[in-house]
Amino acid sequence: MLARGRPDSSMDLLSQIFAQPLDPDYVRRDGRPPSPRRAAVVIFCCLLLSGLMIGVSIAQNARSAPLVEQERSQLRERIFAQQELIAEQNARVTALDAEVEQARAEVLSGDSRSAELEAELERLGLAAQTVAVRGPGLVITVDDGPQGADGTANQVLDSDLQQMANGLWSAGAEAIAINGHRLGPGTAIRIAGDAITVDYRSLSRPYRMEAIGDPDTLRSGWEQGAGAELWNHLRDDYGLRYEMADSAELELPAGRQQQLHAAEVGE
Template identity: 25%
Template sequence: MKRKGSLAIALICIFVGVLIILQMKTVDQLGGTVDSERAGDLAAEVKALENKNDELNNQLEDLEKQLANYESDAAGTDDVIKKKQKEMEKERVLAGVTDVTGSGLVITIDTDSTDYDASLYSKSSDLLLSLVNELNAAGAEAISINGERLINTSEIRQAGSYININRNKYGAPFEVKVIGNPQDLSAAIKMRAGVVDVMQSNKLKVSISQEDNVLVKAYSGVIDFKYAKPASGSGASE
């Protein structure tokens, strides 16, 4: 009886041992499976991140190319704008609607108060016109008389004992400011029997000063064209 009890206990111990061994193997197998599956998942995630990173790098390269193109276009546009602004500024100078400064002459014309024949005063407007014509022919870029900027509609005409310039009345002395090459301008009006000689022969005092910074103010009147319009290219009389 005692031997049977010992045998039963031994069998139970063996059975329990086998169960323990089987349980341990099962745990090992499950752990290995879990680790393998997890590693596969991580590898897939890493691969996905690498692909996403490549995609983002490609997008970044595309954006950098677009930015370079935009900057190039902007630089080109900026050059065009600067060119147009320069052209507009030149047109404003030619139109006389902006102040300008540069080398040129300051010419003062006055009467000889001690020996002046009033009957000759009517010639002053013609002499001023002759002076302006000679200066323009010599390359004048801007001219003013007593602060009145001369433009293409400016008049210089006798009005009684005054001279009208841009519809404003002026009397002597006249200060003529002109921008251009000082030597060319001076030579043009001081030539023998030229406009300065004629003025002096008509008892007008003329002084000429060459200066590096002559300021010619902008035209202060209103420019209003009622009839002249830009030609459309067709239907305009030639």
């Protein structure tokens, strides 16, 4: 039969801790250990100091929280105000472009020379992507992949859209727009914070790339190019959404008039 111990034997360790709270090596110079009361006072002071420091830190955070939230609110208001201003300016530019087109049509009407100039302006406008166009083409829709731990690996980047546009141009696209924004010779696709922009206008997901071109060659040219190779890799390895569809008729808006930097008078 196993011997039973004393009822209070399990309390020996706890009693020893209270009776001798410090290690035996920490003794007074006269060889006697410090008293339990003095050790308890030291522990109490340490705990009090720690609590005081935590309380001061919490109080400081509580005081600074309203200021941080106020700064965020002001920043959001400034962003919204700038977005509204940009939208108003874009609308004004569109209205002025329409006035210019109307004035040009009125001036270049009446004789054969004016008709020739009008045809030449139309041809140059198509090359500069500054006139609206309509025709068959290809639609590519892309979006971010499932959320993971790979950082931006599952997100569509500005460089991904740049390579898609370049691949479509190489495949024979005559006009391209992304989310309704026409791409021209000087169009910039950039990333600003968490948003991708086209000429400083933010795009929202998903990203829809529309390209007008010869339906017999545009799709095959794209699939054989470097752009399709990249997007197949992004879809298969990172789960990005990547879908293509042919369209019998697309209508793309006119692009922005580019600023004239230099010009020469022809002979």
